[in-house]
Amino acid sequence: MARPDSVRLTEIFFSLQGESSRVGLPTVFIRLTGCPLRCGYCDSEYAFYGGETWHFDRILDEVAKHPTRTVCVTGGEPLAQRNCLPLLTALCDAGYSVSLETSGAMPIGEVDPRVSRIVDLKTPGSGEVDKNCWDNLPLLTAQDELKFVLTSEADYQWARQQVEQHQLAGRCPVLFSPVWQGVSPTDLAGWIVRDGLPVRMQVQLHKILWGEKPGV
């Protein structure tokens, strides 16, 4: 059992935020290791295994080396590690502006309320739609964001149905994101305009800038 002040992580790196409403912001990423899901399109399979145990003090020292107060905790699936919760609080206590990328397959209710939760509701095309924890949706507030990664027009129609049926756009910003080199961003933009959906389209800026990251 890991000490309560440590997590297993794959990498800590400084880059530009490539997704969400924080896109373009210089950000320190903390990528935790391990994920119970296996989305068919996952671009971070290299974080499924391995990694190293880092204590929070060491993490905070590493984060402090970079010229930003913006931090994104990602993975793998960060909430698959219980100790992600105290890590998020430690980062907030240290004065960082923290976002969390999570599949939403784990309960998000205990996440520090200062954290912006970017919840990726898995589409049928991900192959993991059954893992969605629907009880998370009512917990989302205006500081959170709900994301759909779309693998096809069928996924788009499914996501559109969820947005309309659960009135999600009134709860928090909703992101529609094309799978990298899958759905054409131009097609997705056309569907959103055609249907007048109250969503924000995003593309993965970091991949446009630097290409797909080779597995480390």
Ligand SMILES: C[S@@+](CC[C@H](N)C(=O)[O-])C[C@H]1O[C@@H](n2cnc3c(N)ncnc32)[C@H](O)[C@@H]1O
């Ligand atoms: C690697 S996951 C890690 C955090 C969490 N497990 C999750 O699924 O949100 C971070 C984000 O990467 C994005 N992603 C992963 N593979 C992708 C791909 N092939 N195309 C577009 N986005 C992708 C998804 O939006 C996902 O939310």
Ligand SMILES: Nc1nc2[nH]cc(C(=O)O)c2c(=O)[nH]1
């Ligand atoms: N959201 C998000 N932004 C990013 N910016 C650079 C990334 C990278 O993996 O290099 C990255 C990433 O993996 N995710």
Ligand code: SF4
């Ligand atoms: S939940 Fe996130 S890390 Fe896990 S397989 Fe899906 S996209 Fe990859």
Ligand SMILES: [Mg+2]
């Ligand atoms: Mg990523």
